[in-house]
Amino acid sequence: MSNISVFEIMGPIMIGPSSSHTAGAEKLGKAASSIWGRSFDAVEFYLHGSFAKTYKGHGTDKALVAGILGMSADDERLRDSMNIAESRGIKTDFIEVDLGDVHPNTVKIVIKDKDQLMLTLVGSSIGGGNIIITEVDGSELEISGQYPVIIATHKDTRGMVSKITGVIAEHQLNIATLEVSRESRGETATTVIEIDSAAPDSIINEILQIENVISVRVLNAIE
Amino acid sequence: MYHKAHEVIKETKEKNCRISDVVLQNESKLTERSAEEIREKVREVLRVMQDAAQSGIDKETKSVSGLIGGNAVKTDQFRKTKQTVCGDVVNRAIARALSSSEVNASMGRIAAMPTAGAAGIVPAAVITAAETINADENAMIDALLTASGVGQLIKKNATISGAEGGCQAECGAGAAMAAAAIVELYGGTPEMAFDAAAIAIKSILGLVCDPVAGLVEVPCSKRNATGVVNAMACADMALAGITSVIPFDEVVDAMYKIGKSLPAALRETSLGGLATTPTGETIRCRLMKGDKDTLF
Ligand code: SF4
Numbered sequence: 001m002s003n004i005s006v007f008e009i010m011g012p013i014m015i016g017p018s019s020s021h022t023a024g025a026e027k028l029g030k031a032a033s034s035i036w037g038r039s040f041d042a043v044e045f046y047l048h049g050s051f052a053k054t055y056k057g058h059g060t061d062k063a064l065v066a067g068i069l070g071m072s073a074d075d076e077r078l079r080d081s082m083n084i085a086e087s088r089g090i091k092t093d094f095i096e097v098d099l100g101d102v103h104p105n106t107v108k109i110v111i112k113d114k115d116q117l118m119l120t121l122v123g124s125s126i127g128g129g130n131i132i133i134t135e136v137d138g139s140e141l142e143i144s145g146q147y148p149v150i151i152a153t154h155k156d157t158r159g160m161v162s163k164i165t166g167v168i169a170e171h172q173l174n175i176a177t178l179e180v181s182r183e184s185r186g187e188t189a190t191t192v193i194e195i196d197s198a199a200p201d202s203i204i205n206e207i208l209q210i211e212n213v214i215s216v217r218v219l220n221a222i223e
Numbered sequence: 224m225y226h227k228a229h230e231v232i233k234e235t236k237e238k239n240c241r242i243s244d245v246v247l248q249n250e251s252k253l254t255e256r257s258a259e260e261i262r263e264k265v266r267e268v269l270r271v272m273q274d275a276a277q278s279g280i281d282k283e284t285k286s287v288s289g290l291i292g293g294n295a296v297k298t299d300q301f302r303k304t305k306q307t308v309c310g311d312v313v314n315r316a317i318a319r320a321l322s323s324s325e326v327n328a329s330m331g332r333i334a335a336m337p338t339a340g341a342a343g344i345v346p347a348a349v350i351t352a353a354e355t356i357n358a359d360e361n362a363m364i365d366a367l368l369t370a371s372g373v374g375q376l377i378k379k380n381a382t383i384s385g386a387e388g389g390c391q392a393e394c395g396a397g398a399a400m401a402a403a404a405i406v407e408l409y410g411g412t413p414e415m416a417f418d419a420a421a422i423a424i425k426s427i428l429g430l431v432c433d434p435v436a437g438l439v440e441v442p443c444s445k446r447n448a449t450g451v452v453n454a455m456a457c458a459d460m461a462l463a464g465i466t467s468v469i470p471f472d473e474v475v476d477a478m479y480k481i482g483k484s485l486p487a488a489l490r491e492t493s494l495g496g497l498a499t500t501p502t503g504e505t506i507r508c509r510l511m512k513g514d515k516d517t518l519f
Contacts, residue, residue, distance in 0.1 A: 006250050007264065009337045009374030009383070009400075010367055013271045016327030016342075017286075017439040019335040020384060020491075050386045050491045054437025057288070057493075057510065059330060079287070079330045104386040104490065127384030128337050 012129045014073040020105050021051070021058030024125025026078070027222055029067020031133055031145050032109040032121040035219045037201075042091040042112040043068050049104035051125075052096040064107065065092055072223065073129065102134070119217075136217055139190040140181065147176055147194040148220045150203070155212040156182045156189040163210045164191055171203060188214065225249065228376055228417045228471040235413040242403065242413050243365040246372035265364045271334045272323070272346035278331070279322025286328035288510060291440045295322035298448075312355055313452055319347035320451045324444035337374045337383040340390075340439045341397035343447035345370045348401035348454050352408045362408060369407045370400035373420050380472070381479030385432035386491040388482025394443075394450045395430060395478065398423040401454035402461070411462050419461035421471040423453050428474075429481050431489035433496025436507040442497055 014023040033040075045064050047055050055061050059079070066081035069088070077084065085092055099106050103124035111119040122135035133143045136151055143149050150168065154160050161180060168175060174196040182189035198220045207216045225231045225245065234245045250261050278284065280299045285292035295318050301307065302314035309317075323343035327333045336345045349366045352358070358366075374383065377396045382388040402419035411419075427450075435441040467474070488495030497503050 003253065004375045004378055005253060006246060006261075006368060006371035006375065007268075009371040009378065010265065010268050011334050011336075013268060013332065013334045014339065016330050016333050016339050019339040019342075020386060021439075022339065023335065049487075053492045053494065054434070057434075057437035058439065059287070074332055076332065104487070104492070105384075127382060127387065128378070129335055129339075 008128055008130055012073050014129060015076060015078045018058045019129040020125045020127055021054065021060040022063040022078070023073040023129030024105065024127075024131050025051075025060045025063035025107070026067040026071070026073045027129065027131045027145060028107055028109065028121070028123045028125060028133075029064040030070060030222050031067075031123065031131070031219060032111060032119060033068045033070060034222060035121065035136065035217050036111050036119045040111045040113040040118055041089060042093070044093045044095060044110040044112070046095050046097045046099070046108035046110070048097055048099040048102060048106040048108075051105050051107055055094065061094055064109070068109075103132075137215065141179070141190065141192045143192065143194065143219070145219065145222045147196065148198050149218070150193045150195065150199060150207070151217040151219070152191045152193075152207055153188055153214045154191065154210075155214070156186050157212055160189070160210075160212060161191055164207055164213070165193070167203065167206050167210070168193065168195065171200065173197060173199060225376075226379060231372065231376070232413050232417065241365070241369070241407055242372050242416055243368040243407060246368045246375070262364055265367050266360070268334045269360070269363055269367060271332060272336070273350060275323040275326040275331065275333045276319040276343070276346045276350055277322060279325040280318050284322070284325040284329050284331070286325065286438070286440050287330050288436070288438055288440065290436075290438060290506065291328055291444050292325050294444065295319070295325055309452070312351060313455060315354070316347045316351040316451045316455060317448045319350055320344055320447040321444060323347065324447045328438070328440045328444065336370070337378065337396050337400065338385070338393045340385060340443050341393040341447060341450065343444075344394065344397035344450040344454060345401045345404060347447070347451040349404050349408070352405045356409065358408055366404040366408045369416065370404040373400045373403045373417075376471075377475055380475045382482060388479065389430060389485045389490055390432040390446060391424065391427050391430040391478055392482055393432070394446045395424050395427045397447070398427065398450040398454045398457070401451060402457040405454060405458035406461050409458070409462055411458075415461040417471040418465070418467045419454075419457040421467035421469065421474045422457040422460060422465075424474050424478055425467065425469065426453055426457070428478060431485060431496050432491045433489055433498045434491065434493055435498050435503040436510045437493040437498070
């Protein structure tokens, strides 16, 4: 089956001028702020490749900030996002970098609050307003943002995955995909679980309560 | 179930239906939504497209940078008052394509098709073709489904991103999608639709992505205009019975390989092509100097 929806071709309905640079960037910004889920006072955007070269002209900066503020891609306030961020006391910085062998439209988003680093996310805008998130808090993964995702880092010990999926099952959530990766044996591992429907906020603490779990992030699907 | 155009054609034969029917059934299976729900969503997209294709004709629309704007109005005035070269239908389509790209560059609301940079081509083709043969909204929805089916195949087997494949992947894909949509609207066969799509891509193979100052304005807006004309010419050829010697699937593969071999400078980075011509450079410098957006 052609597993690409027609609405990945037709649409999104969005504010111009570029689906890769505006709609996709807005989604990446929204993914970062939605994973963090709380307030913050500063964001740094490290722009790579085509993002670095053309972000001003394409309004990528405005779109990233609009996403961080939780606006949707067809919100006509998008062109004023910088001013809106400023009025909410959120400082924004744009830095051109080389992130290595990654997609040309890649950004690393760093969310900070009171000078503390709160979240890092690396993602790419892969065309037509679609995105792929390749790193969260340093853990490599590959998520599209189309399904809700739970990302747990934990010690690489026996039974971790079944304990985590146990909590998910208690919430009657259906698991779509599950992937475990580890840095090296016996050290830190990351379990990435895509689920079919949105997870309640409480699930974060429930999974954190499991022994040897280090951190838990949840990203609910982004439209 | 399809990954290639020949599979789509086979399915239309087995079921004795059109490309849009196959695409709709596939979408319904994929998303577990009813055909009606999907058609409603397409209707929403169509309405946004109609607005964007018209508002730049009704009112002069300037891009945020001020670099482009007002060309949709000019074309429409010209068509109404003077003897045109290409005739009224083609000029209506050109005006609509220019309108959508001007609305896009002004940070207005559009529907990407398959991307925002190329968003003027398919709407101009579908709206103009439907207007010419008096087709209704439902026929336009079908045409958009057919166009999207062609886009799905290009995305699956190649790319629809200018940063990855150059402008052939954006305006080329848009023209191919538009060509197939027109053929179906005019009652052509699925084979004819894919022939038209193949010829459209063949005509712009190798087209680089070289936006001046990184803006989706120059040359993008005019490539939307010529993109719809390309689509219309290819649709006419296919409807006349002209076939593409190289089949659609192979044309798409060739397009992808060409895209991969394009240097990064010609894939949306604005480090080559028109972007680095003396005039392109001057525009970029003027834009970088002022921190304010509107400079032209
Ligand atoms: S030149 Fe580049 S930015 Fe402009 S329409 Fe073509 S692919 Fe898009």
